[in-house]
Amino acid sequence: MTDLPLPRRFAEHLGRDRRRSAHTIRAYEATAIRLLAFLQRHWGGPVAQDALAKVSAADLRAYLSVRRDEGLSNTSAARELSAIRAFLKFAGGDDAQLPRLRGPKVKKSLPRPIAPHEAVALAEWASDEAREPWIAARDWAVLLLLYGAGLRIGEAVALTGAALPLGATLRVTGKRDKTRDVPLLPEVRVAIEAYVAACPWGIARDLPLFRGAKGGPLPPGAIRKAVRSARASLGLSDRTTPHALRHSFATHLLGRGADLRALQELLGHASLSSTQVYTAVDAAHLLDVYRAAHPRA
Incomplete structure (x- = not known):
């Protein structure tokens, strides 16, 4: 288990301990992989698990900026931010110390039955x-x-x-x-x-x-x-x-x-x-x- 990459361990945690759907597990694992790849470029070197405790709100804003340039919608960006918080918490971050970043504004949908x-x-x-x-x-x-x-x-x-x-x-x-x-x-x-x-x-x-x-x-x-x-x-x-x-x-x-x-x-x-x-x-x-x-x- 400890030899598995951190995003894979995160995915197994979501399935085993949090009972998440297969769709959510795939999406959250993909977000974790993207975040680590971004931080490696952003920080200029490999990212160890304990280093994730140092992720700042500025780091997350930079990451989301890149993702928005790739065409990420406001609704998807808000969901991605939730996945990041869950990943950082899993990696050992103190919930009280996790960077607080306001999610993007999203256009309110018209009242209708929930799909x-x-x-x-x-x-x-x-x-x-x-x-x-x-x-x-x-x-x-x-x-x-x-x-x-x-x-x-x-x-x-x-x-x-x-x-x-x-x-x-x-x-x-x-x-x-x-x-x-x-x-x-x-x-x-x-x-x-x-x-x-x-x-x-x-x-x-x-x-x-x-x-x-x-x-x-x-x-x-x-x-x-x-x-x-x-x-x-x-x-x-x-x-x-x-x-x-x-x-x-x-x-x-x-x-x-x-x-x-x-x-x-x-x-x-x-x-x-x-x-x-x-x-x-x-x-x-x-x-x-x-x-x-x-x-x-």
């Missing part, structure tokens, strides 16, 4: 910014649960250890104490199980499944704060909230032909009229796609 890759990017970014690995695993699991199962944030944080062991479905208690069973995608189940394995607090049947930093119940505000930071860095709309992940779950299912009554059950809506709003949302999204793709639209 699947945006939902994953949001969860990954929020997780990458977490203070501790187990909190990163928690945030990743919660956000995937909101998008992959359509839960309200209050429903997610109200889950207890009684949900374990996880199966093909998850029993959720919603508004007015109504319960429903929602399908649990394998990716979501793996994320929750990884969090449970990493959580330093005991998971008991009558205690919250998702815990706060000090071991108490996870406050919804902690997830909302993580999402606010992630959406600003990724250039997503201010309407990209934890609840928007639930909206996107519904819109994407409807766009793939889901029955309104089945969707009503999955979302835990008391009235079908609450579910019917997604027909208008989905139609508006399809019209946006049509206008963007049709040359005479």
Whole structure:
């Protein structure tokens, strides 16, 4: 393991300890390789691992300047900066001493359902910014649960250890104490199980499944704060909230032909009229796609 290049060890850490997607691992490893190559030219010699603690904000600005000259967009530059912070921290940097560099301004997108890759990017970014690995695993699991199962944030944080062991479905208690069973995608189940394995607090049947930093119940505000930071860095709309992940779950299912009554059950809506709003949302999204793709639209 120690004979492997530092970027490769970083990639293995992302996969083994942080449960990152294959796409994120490839992108972050590529960023680490580019940064080391740049620093070798910039500093005029080989870059040892302990030397990375000396990387300054000026060094990072110079690196990003080169990358921007190569055509890197604002959104990609912000994501690359996040990868650099994760790499420097892995290399042994003190989080409090890491160079603080404001990310580039990004153009706000119009409010719309979050695309699947945006939902994953949001969860990954929020997780990458977490203070501790187990909190990163928690945030990743919660956000995937909101998008992959359509839960309200209050429903997610109200889950207890009684949900374990996880199966093909998850029993959720919603508004007015109504319960429903929602399908649990394998990716979501793996994320929750990884969090449970990493959580330093005991998971008991009558205690919250998702815990706060000090071991108490996870406050919804902690997830909302993580999402606010992630959406600003990724250039997503201010309407990209934890609840928007639930909206996107519904819109994407409807766009793939889901029955309104089945969707009503999955979302835990008391009235079908609450579910019917997604027909208008989905139609508006399809019209946006049509206008963007049709040359005479």
